Amino acid sequence: MLELKNVSKTFFPNTPNERKALVDINLHLAPGDFVTIIGGNGAGKSTLFNSIAGSFLIDRGNILLGGKNITFLHDYQRARTIGRLFQDPLKGTAPNMTIEENLAMAYLRGMRKGVHFGISKKDSEFFREQLAELGLGLEDRLKTKMGLLSGGQRQAVTLMMATIVTPKLLLLDEHTAALDPATAEKVAELTQKIVARGKITTMMITHNMQQSLDCGNRTIMMDNGRVILDLQGEARARLTVPDLLELFKDRSHREFDNDRMMLS
Numbered sequence: 640m641l642e643l644k645n646v647s648k649t650f651f652p653n654t655p656n657e658r659k660a661l662v663d664i665n666l667h668l669a670p671g672d673f674v675t676i677i678g679g680n681g682a683g684k685s686t687l688f689n690s691i692a693g694s695f696l697i698d699r700g701n702i703l704l705g706g707k708n709i710t711f712l713h714d715y716q717r718a719r720t721i722g723r724l725f726q727d728p729l730k731g732t733a734p735n736m737t738i739e740e741n742l743a744m745a746y747l748r749g750m751r752k753g754v755h756f757g758i759s760k761k762d763s764e765f766f767r768e769q770l771a772e773l774g775l776g777l778e779d780r781l782k783t784k785m786g787l788l789s790g791g792q793r794q795a796v797t798l799m800m801a802t803i804v805t806p807k808l809l810l811l812d813e814h815t816a817a818l819d820p821a822t823a824e825k826v827a828e829l830t831q832k833i834v835a836r837g838k839i840t841t842m843m844i845t846h847n848m849q850q851s852l853d854c855g856n857r858t859i860m861m862d863n864g865r866v867i868l869d870l871q872g873e874a875r876a877r878l879t880v881p882d883l884l885e886l887f888k889d890r891s892h893r894e895f896d897n898d899r900m901m902l903s
């Protein structure tokens with residue numbers, strides 16, 4: 640479904656600040672794969688997502704999604720089939736527009752309609768049903784401005800926006816990290832439900848080591864712009880958090896270091 644071939648990205652090349660953020664990454668995701676990604680600060684996790692989403696062009700290599708070469712597509716072109724969530728619940732939504740308008744925008748993204756649209760009664764009803772499933776009571780607040788929602792509510796709606804038209808790929812960059820623990824748990828559960836229902840091929844960066852093993856079917860560890868560990872199946876099923884930390888130490892010859900790391 641997603642294929643990265645020899646993907647490299649260096650920031651500030653040939654200067655004293657040169658930073659090899661991605662070094663010859665080769666990665667293949669099967670349809671329906673749910674991959675969790677861990678790694679220390681500056682390991683290249685977000686850069687990997689930026690490369691896939693087209694925030695910038697990579698220096699070398701190719702990126703294929705659903706068999707199509709997307710290496711040179713603009714980010715807005717890729718956004719039609721790639722859903723993305725960030726740590727900051729403010730990103731990705733229009734705070735001055737209502738929940739309904741935000742959802743309509745996401746819903747129409749896949750279609751070739753302009754920005755000026757009317758929201759039909761049928762669409763409205765569909766949004767209401769979808770919101771009800773979140774279990775946050777948002778189905779009665781369709782006309783509420785996004786900016787007035789709590790971080791968790793907004794992240795839940797953003798998740799809905801990213802998946803209302805089933806994306807080929809869903810990229811989650813620590814999307815629960817800025818939420819309080821209870822809300823984070825709720826959004827994490829919701830994520831699993833939505834991903835499972837749509838069988839969405841998903842990559843999720845997390846600083847929560849336990850979550851990286853509990854969610855999805857595969858775990859990737861990054862360090863210094865490289866994938867240093869790729870676990871699935873039996874080998875992954877048996878793994879504990881101390882095992883993960885030990886494996887990191889073994890491969891990188893230092894302690895795991897992430898300022899947001901959570902061990903449980």
Ligand SMILES: Nc1ncnc2c1ncn2[C@@H]1O[C@H](COP(=O)(O)OP(=O)(O)OP(=O)(O)O)[C@@H](O)[C@H]1O
Binds near residue numbers: 650659678682687
């Ligand atoms: N747009 C950019 N311009 C210059 N350097 C960048 C840019 N984006 C990332 N970097 C650098 O590339 C390296 C990888 O950064 P990246 O954000 O991918 O790390 P990360 O694994 O997401 O870390 P964290 O856990 O802290 O979010 C870092 O050294 C970072 O400073």
Ligand SMILES: [Mg+2]
Binds near residue numbers: 684685686
């Ligand atoms: Mg990051």
